[in-house]
Amino acid sequence: MAAPMSASRFLELLAAEGLTVVEVGNWENHNRNQMGPFGPLHGVMIHHTVTKGTASTVAIVRDGYEGLPGPLCHGMIAKDGRVHLVGWGRANHAGLGDPDVLAAVIAERRPPADDEATVDGNRHFYGFECENLGDGSDPWPEAQIEAIVRVIAALCRHHGWSARSALRHLDWQPGKVDPRGPGMDWDAVLNRVTKRLSGKPPAPLPAPARPVVDLSKLVAAARSNPKAAGTPVTYGGVRTVEAALVDAGLLAKSLLDGHFGTATVTAYAKWQRSKAGGGYTGADADGIPGSDSLKKLGAKYGFDVVA
Structure with a gap:
């Protein structure tokens, strides 16, 4: 269990893990806190966006759409590995999920199959959307996978969590399938997070080519x-x-x-x-x-x- 950190500390942690971070607008104050509490936090949830194109994806996860106001996550991990920060505080990313899964995340063990939707996940998880069509065919580039690993590691390192404090949207909410597709091997991701947490952070990632x-x-x-x-x-x-x-x-x-x-x-x-x-x-x-x-x-x- 952890209290939310400041937005500036969140930014520092991601940068310290060697990630290339893009700050989008007034992300530090963009949230849904008026709809309920943010925290205590128990883990990091990873999603895919079902979109194509970084600029349009950033706009969607920041602003949301009819029926689901933004922000839809805290950060969007693009295919080139950049992390676009769009909100800080309560975000519309997790929805209601399984209390047995939450208990497993808190205990840092493999989550059971989710078959309930009764617990407020927007309160308890950091949320990261990842640019991907979500059709099961759109590949996950290595730069994006490495950024996912580093995002998870940064937050787990700060809170003293293990890799089992990370979960997928499909682990949390019945009927969800994200993230999926070629290159997305969740056990491999968690193994890489564990390895990263066991030693000193490696050198920063090379900066992606700018347009x-x-x-x-x-x-x-x-x-x-x-x-x-x-x-x-x-x-x-x-x-x-x-x-x-x-x-x-x-x-x-x-x-x-x-x-x-x-x-x-x-x-x-x-x-x-x-x-x-x-x-x-x-x-x-x-x-x-x-x-x-x-x-x-x-x-x-x-x-x-x-x-």
């Missing part, structure tokens, strides 16, 4: 897309920029489509006018990306810029 946005191609899209018929996608880097604008709260996630249309121009102009974007005014904040404002956006939201 690269070509300024000239982006400008061409920004000038041509708004007047084009339909919503053509003329440059793939537009999606990277739109995802950053979504994270900045300047563009609706439903408009993250790779088309640099009028809504994206308007959102980018807001970024240019913002203090973080350079505080531009007049013609310098026309929504057509410039080198300085784009580099500032990339530095804050995780992409590089080439001319």
Whole structure:
């Protein structure tokens, strides 16, 4: 049993375990605490998202959807191994589960088959969603598996728990199947956590490659897309920029489509006018990306810029 730590301590633990962490918006204060208590905590629960695409997955787990408000977890582990923090406190990830499973997690032994749904899991577990289609065929890259191992190890190390304090959603709630798919061997994951906890943390993971946005191609899209018929996608880097604008709260996630249309121009102009974007005014904040404002956006939201 453990009391919740601070958001800053949570971030420190993940970084100390060598993970690449992406902070999304106001994650430290984004929660469902008004719906009930968070804690005492007994373990770490791993899920899959049934989604494709990191940016859209982050948006879903942060904001939720009709009938299930976000955050839907504390962190989302992407296929490249990055951990996107979307909430801290009570999150809508576990729902009701089996009291016998909870007792097994507390005792740090293998959980029995779950056949009840009467205990509030959102109160008692850290929750991590993992980017995966969940169809049983979508593979789990090694970078993602290693990040899952390190996330579990970081929290178990802090609380003095063993690897048996980690469980899958399918262990907790009847009818759930996550996580599953090629490369997801749960016993192997727990064995790796146990091995990691038995020694000193290894060196940090190599940083995943950052997306690269070509300024000239982006400008061409920004000038041509708004007047084009339909919503053509003329440059793939537009999606990277739109995802950053979504994270900045300047563009609706439903408009993250790779088309640099009028809504994206308007959102980018807001970024240019913002203090973080350079505080531009007049013609310098026309929504057509410039080198300085784009580099500032990339530095804050995780992409590089080439001319």
